[in-house]
Amino acid sequence: MRPERTKLLYLAPALAWIFAMILFPLFYTIGISFFDYTLGGETEFNYGLNYLTAVQDYRLWNGLKVSGVFTVVVVSIEFLLGLGLALLLSGRVRGRRTLRLIMLIPLFACPIAVGYLYLMIFHQRGPVNAFLGLLGFVEMPNWLGDPSLTLFTVGFVDIWGWTSFMFLILLAAIESLPVELYEAAQIDGASGWLKFRKLTFPMLLPTILIALTLRITDAFKIFDIFVGLTKGGPGISTEVYSMYVYRVTLEYFKFGYSGALSVIFLLIMMVAINVLFLFRRLRKW
Amino acid sequence: MVGTMDRLGTFVKYAVVILVALWVLFPLYWVFMTSFKYPIEVYEPSMIPWLQFHPILTNWFGGSYGEVATGGILQQARGAVSVEVLSALLNSLGAATISSFMVLLLGIPCAYGLARFTYHKWKNKDIHFFILSLRFLPPFALIIPFFLMLQFGGLIDTLPGLVVLYTTFNLPLGVVLLRDMFADLPPELEESAMLDGDTRFSALIRVALPLVAPSLVAAFLICFAFAWNELMFALTVTYMHARTMPVIIAQIETAQAIQFWIDAVWVILALLPPMVVALVAQKYIVRGLTLGAVKG
Numbered sequence: 001m002r003p004e005r006t007k008l009l010y011l012a013p014a015l016a017w018i019f020a021m022i023l024f025p026l027f028y029t030i031g032i033s034f035f036d037y038t039l040g041g042e043t044e045f046n047y048g049l050n051y052l053t054a055v056q057d058y059r060l061w062n063g064l065k066v067s068g069v070f071t072v073v074v075v076s077i078e079f080l081l082g083l084g085l086a087l088l089l090s091g092r093v094r095g096r097r098t099l100r101l102i103m104l105i106p107l108f109a110c111p112i113a114v115g116y117l118y119l120m121i122f123h124q125r126g127p128v129n130a131f132l133g134l135l136g137f138v139e140m141p142n143w144l145g146d147p148s149l150t151l152f153t154v155g156f157v158d159i160w161g162w163t164s165f166m167f168l169i170l171l172a173a174i175e176s177l178p179v180e181l182y183e184a185a186q187i188d189g190a191s192g193w194l195k196f197r198k199l200t201f202p203m204l205l206p207t208i209l210i211a212l213t214l215r216i217t218d219a220f221k222i223f224d225i226f227v228g229l230t231k232g233g234p235g236i237s238t239e240v241y242s243m244y245v246y247r248v249t250l251e252y253f254k255f256g257y258s259g260a261l262s263v264i265f266l267l268i269m270m271v272a273i274n275v276l277f278l279f280r281r282l283r284k285w
Numbered sequence: 286m287v288g289t290m291d292r293l294g295t296f297v298k299y300a301v302v303i304l305v306a307l308w309v310l311f312p313l314y315w316v317f318m319t320s321f322k323y324p325i326e327v328y329e330p331s332m333i334p335w336l337q338f339h340p341i342l343t344n345w346f347g348g349s350y351g352e353v354a355t356g357g358i359l360q361q362a363r364g365a366v367s368v369e370v371l372s373a374l375l376n377s378l379g380a381a382t383i384s385s386f387m388v389l390l391l392g393i394p395c396a397y398g399l400a401r402f403t404y405h406k407w408k409n410k411d412i413h414f415f416i417l418s419l420r421f422l423p424p425f426a427l428i429i430p431f432f433l434m435l436q437f438g439g440l441i442d443t444l445p446g447l448v449v450l451y452t453t454f455n456l457p458l459g460v461v462l463l464r465d466m467f468a469d470l471p472p473e474l475e476e477s478a479m480l481d482g483d484t485r486f487s488a489l490i491r492v493a494l495p496l497v498a499p500s501l502v503a504a505f506l507i508c509f510a511f512a513w514n515e516l517m518f519a520l521t522v523t524y525m526h527a528r529t530m531p532v533i534i535a536q537i538e539t540a541q542a543i544q545f546w547i548d549a550v551w552v553i554l555a556l557l558p559p560m561v562v563a564l565v566a567q568k569y570i571v572r573g574l575t576l577g578a579v580k581g
Contacts, residue, residue: 004405006485010398011412014391014460021453022419025430032429088301095302102306104570105313108563110514112531113555117316120545123328127315130330160312168571169579207579214575221423224516227535242517245425250521255429262426269421 033259043256050260060261063241064268070151070240071219074158079212081159082166087196090174100171103164111161115228118157119144122229144230147237154229154238158219166211173207174200206280213276217269241265313556320344320365320549327545344546365550370533374554377529379444381512384451385505388459391452392504396463397489401472413464417576419457428521435522442527447519451512459508461576462569466500467493503569510559530555 036046054060089096106114122128122143129140143153177200185195223242226232232239232247239247245265249258318332321340331337343350347364399409431450432441440446474496475488483491494501516531523532534551537543563570571579 007398007402007404010394010402011404014395014456015412017391017453017456018416018419021434021449022422022427022457025427025434026422028430028433029426085301085305088298093298093302095299095306099302099306101564101567102309104563104567105560106309107570107574108510108514108559110531110534110555110559112514112516112534113552116534116537116548117312117552117556119543120316120319120327120549121312123545125328127330127332160308164309165574169575172571172579210575210579217421221425223425224514224531227516242423242425246428246517246520249425249428258425258429262423265423266426269423273421 029259029262031259032256033263035256035259037254037256037259039253039255046256050257051264053257054260054264059236059239059244060241060264062236063239063244066151066238067220067222067241070155070158070222071216074155074162075212075215075219077155077159078163078166078215079208081163082211083170083208085163085167086170086174087200090171100168103167106161106164107168109161111224112228114157114161115225118153118160118225119229122153145234147234150230150234150238154226157225157229158222161225162215162219165215169207169211170204173204177203209276209280213273216272216276220269220272221265316549316552319545320553322546323350324544324546327549345550365547366554370530370551370554372526373528373530373533376444376447376523376527377513377531377555378558380447380451380527380529381509383444384448384455384512385459385508387448387452388455388508389463389501389505391456392459392463393494393501394489396460397467397493399460399464400467400470401475413461416457416460420576424454424517428517431518432521440522442523442525444527446522447527447529450518450522451515454515454518455508455511458511458573458576459504462504462507462573463497463501465572466497466504470496500569503566503573506562506566507569507573510562513559 033050034045034048035043036049037043089099120126124140124142124145128143132140141149143149181199182195185199190198221242222240223246226238226240226243230238232243241261245258245261248254248261315332318334318338318340319327321334321342321344322329322331322338323341324344326338329338334340341350342348343362343364345364345366347362347366350362398404399413403409404412435441435446435449438446440449470493475483475485475492478488478492479485513529514531515529516535519527519529519532520535523529528536530551534548534555537548537551566573
């Protein structure tokens with residue numbers, strides 16, 4: 001056998017699996033998005049009618065809005081908290097190793113279980129409200145029943161879980177920065193803020209960009225903790241995009257329409273990722 | 286003056302460390318304590334066992350709560366660890382373990398090829414990027430074809446069905462992680478083994494694999510944890526026999542009045558295995574979560 005062919009044999013099993021189990025299904029979804037395809041109904045090509053329906057569907061816009069607002073708010077807070085903590089705790093702080101270990105825990109915590117866990121924490125008679133009672137509050141907030149609070153509550157839970165992610169990544173990056181540059185800046189008498197602005201931040205930017213890209217794309221397709229905490233309610237005030245598509249598929253059985261919703265989401269994701277990487281190209285890293 | 290500022294800075298740092306640790310650990314501690322409380326106590330803000338409440342194991346394994354707690358009526362309570370839940374735990378364990386092995390089996394040759402050979406028609410970088418980009422796919426875009434494919438194969442609500450889906454779900458991550466591990470390994474050892482008569486493949490098996498063994502374990506564990514935690518696919522393709530632990534939790538009916546003392550046990554059972562994984566594979570986790578982009 002020619003060596004070129006042998007080399008391909010190494011890739012073959014995994015790539016074949018990916019083609020059969022990811023690309024083929026993906027094209028199937030794109031395909032059915034052009035059909036009127038529901039459980040029990042006739043399957044007919046409908047010339048993109050699903051897409052026309054989609055842009056007029058207030059629940060789609062609601063889902064985009066909920067997912068979008070959620071993503072922007074939680075990722076910003078996670079980023080700022082994570083960066084702040086990493087900057088504060090880089091270098092020699094006692095207990096830092098233990099803290100790193102503790103911060104790993106939420107990263108692998110089963111998200112649906114975390115959702116239920118916080119159902120207990122934010123329950124009307126749970127520990128959060130008990131604490132507020134100690135502080136002298138009388139009117140307890142209904143964290144998961146009040147439409148103006150629920151998204152905030154779920155956001156809090158996400159921040160609990162994923163600030164760790166930002167912290168650990170940025171801490172690892174900060175600790176791998178070259179010490180010599182800082183020593184030089186020290187000799188030149190640069191202030192802490194100047195060192196951050198001129199040295200730390202620019203050198204961290206590639207890592208920050210990766211961390212943000214991963215977090216943004218993950219938060220935008222979030223599903224699990226909303227299932228645990230709100231099931232989209234009250235009403236549809238916390239129905240994230242993933243949950244809406246899930247319902248269209250497995251509760252309303254509109255498969256063609258679900259396909260169109262998936263394709264729209266994929267397009268948005270592609271634009272978002274390209275925008276994020278545009279920054280990278282502009283700065284020529 | 287400088288001394289005071291330094292001491293203040295140190296104090297602030299320690300205060301932050303302690304606060305953050307408490308903030309992460311408190312919810313977990315709370316759910317643990319809830320699982321050891323009498324049902325009537327779950328809304329009490331008590332959290333120190335023996336001092337503030339009497340811890341019991343009845344919520345876990347069933348039995349009687351005793352006369353005091355039930356107002357004189359002795360009732361046999363069903364524990365949270367029922368046959369149903371044990372079978373869900375076994376399903377989770379089986380699906381996560383077998384699928385992670387499958388990922389290694391399929392992923393190792395591919396990762397090795399990408400790390401060691403140069404491909405021409407499709408460049409290594411492009412293949413790598415293509416595999417990376419699969420991570421951004423939202424799972425809901427695949428649930429209809431996945432359901433139909435499993436139905437076609439008679440695999441709905443079966444463990445093999447879950448294994449197929451989780452292998453798919455983790456394979457891109459597995460390949461990317463393993464590729465980095467092989468790329469970090471100096472090629473000379475395999476080359477000298479090949480001079481001694483090994484083929485490329487036997488050099489991979491005999492020389493390279495043992496050297497990356499710790500990384501392999503880490504990749505396996507990371508895949509295991511992701512499969513264990515997965516919800517949407519499991520919710521789509523299982524309904525009775527192959528339900529996983531996350532599905533059990535997602536299907537807790539709020540209608541039958543939430544039984545926090547029972548739910549707490551289930552939550553702990555779902556949380557524990559991946560947490561153990563996180564602690565065992567700690568060195569590799571940042572790498573795993575950033576697809577190798579950041580080496581923590």
